[in-house]
Structure formats: C-alpha cells, structure tokens
Amino acid sequence: MVHFIPYKETATAEDVAQLFLEHVWKLHVTPKQTVSDRGPTFNSKFLRVLYKALHIALSYSTAYHPQSDGQTEIKNQWLESYLHPFINHRQSDWVNWLPLAEFAHNNAKSKATGKSLFEIVYGRSPMISLALEPTGSPAADDRAKQLADTIQEVQASIKWAQERYKQADKGKQRPELAPGDKVWLLASNITS
Structure with a gap:
C-alpha cells in the first residue's frame, strides 16, 4: 500500500x-x-x-540520481499529476487532497499485476457506492454528494494520467547497458 x-x-x-x-x-x-x-x-x-x-x-538512492529510487519517483510523478487538476490556484489546499489521492492510487489497477494494491492486500476491491439516497440531513447529503463527485473526478483523473504516461513512454528509448560499458558522468555535483 x-x-x-x-x-x-x-x-x-x-x-x-x-x-x-x-x-x-x-x-x-x-x-x-x-x-x-x-x-x-x-x-x-x-x-x-x-x-x-x-x-x-x-x-x-544514488546521490543526484533520483531515478535509482524508481518506485518513489514514479509515485511522486503520479501524485503531482493527480493533484494538479484538483488543488486551488494558490496550491495551498494540496494536503486536503492527499487522502483521496492515496485511496485513488491504492485502488488503481497495476499494468504489471492487473490488480489494485487494495486487491493484493485485502483480496478484494473496496466498496464504492455512488448511488446516493437522501438522509434528511442537508449537510450529510451535501458531503456525500461532494465525495461521490470527487470519486468520479478521481477515476477520470487516473485514466487521464495513465493515458498520458502511455503516450510519454512510447517515445522513450532506454539505453541498454552491460557491465563494463563506458558511460559519461556529469561531475558537477561530485566533490573530491
């Protein structure tokens, strides 16, 4: 998770x-x-x-090479893509969106496994009910509607981000390196 x-x-x-x-x-x-x-x-x-x-x-991870911690870098990129359409113009409310981002991420299906992290850990997907029934409490009804709307936005945002990553990955060619190959090293951040 x-x-x-x-x-x-x-x-x-x-x-x-x-x-x-x-x-x-x-x-x-x-x-x-x-x-x-x-x-x-x-x-x-x-x-x-x-x-x-x-x-x-x-x-x-390797200093000045964040890609060496690839999982964290991928999660950070995903989180930035997820938060972007939701946060306010001052970017001051991003903390409020973290619980929904965490839920969305853990409920998204992995290309590698075909399962979400929820399914892997708990053996099933979480129950998400978007069918709202009036409760008689306007405040509760408003909050439930807000959550349902947000869940729909989250699902759309996940699909959009996944498509964006698919398109970005199409043009990338990773260099194939083998032990003993020579490479260039950017030494500007290395002190000796």
Missing part, C-alpha cells in the same frame, strides 16, 4: 519516526527495508540507531 503523508521540511528525525508510527507501522508493522534519498532527516544518528534497534535495513 502507498501512503501519502504530509510533513514540513523542518521535520526532525523524531518527527518522521512519529509519522511513520502513526501512518504506516500501525497498518503494516515493521518493514524489512526502506529507501531514502540521503536527506539529513533519514541520515540522522537518531534514525540510524532506531532502524538498527528495529532491524530495518536503510538503503540510500
């Missing part, structure tokens, strides 16, 4: 550990491994000691 968790850039390693406990561990217990982008929060002594105590392997 994918979890989109908002946090401030000023979050400490202790803050991240607490967010992990509140949003991930309570649902999935302790992972065997995590991958980090070498940010100072994940490189801190506190988190390294905590991971060692919990027997979690901490792997780092």
Whole structure:
C-alpha cells in the first residue's frame, strides 16, 4: 500500500519516526527495508540507531540520481499529476487532497499485476457506492454528494494520467547497458 503523508521540511528525525508510527507501522508493522534519498532527516544518528534497534535495513538512492529510487519517483510523478487538476490556484489546499489521492492510487489497477494494491492486500476491491439516497440531513447529503463527485473526478483523473504516461513512454528509448560499458558522468555535483 502507498501512503501519502504530509510533513514540513523542518521535520526532525523524531518527527518522521512519529509519522511513520502513526501512518504506516500501525497498518503494516515493521518493514524489512526502506529507501531514502540521503536527506539529513533519514541520515540522522537518531534514525540510524532506531532502524538498527528495529532491524530495518536503510538503503540510500544514488546521490543526484533520483531515478535509482524508481518506485518513489514514479509515485511522486503520479501524485503531482493527480493533484494538479484538483488543488486551488494558490496550491495551498494540496494536503486536503492527499487522502483521496492515496485511496485513488491504492485502488488503481497495476499494468504489471492487473490488480489494485487494495486487491493484493485485502483480496478484494473496496466498496464504492455512488448511488446516493437522501438522509434528511442537508449537510450529510451535501458531503456525500461532494465525495461521490470527487470519486468520479478521481477515476477520470487516473485514466487521464495513465493515458498520458502511455503516450510519454512510447517515445522513450532506454539505453541498454552491460557491465563494463563506458558511460559519461556529469561531475558537477561530485566533490573530491
């Protein structure tokens, strides 16, 4: 399952550990491994000691090469594409859309497996009812209608993003490299 968790850039390693406990561990217990982008929060002594105590392997992606953590990069691109049509013009309400984005992502079928993450983890798709019945409470009716409309927008947005990625992938040719091949290295971010 994918979890989109908002946090401030000023979050400490202790803050991240607490967010992990509140949003991930309570649902999935302790992972065997995590991958980090070498940010100072994940490189801190506190988190390294905590991971060692919990027997979690901490792997780092290659510096200045975020593609080496491909799954995270793909999720980040997906999230940006998803949020774009929904957030306000000041981009100040993106946090409000994260729960729906997480639901949409976990309910989207994978090309590789033909199943959603919900189906893989729970053995079935979540029940989504768009047939609304009046409740007698205008506030509840309005909220239910808003959620139903949002779910329809989410489903349309997922299809749009998937088509966009299909089109973008058609023109890409990845270089085929073998051990021993020589490549050019951009050294502007390497200090010696």
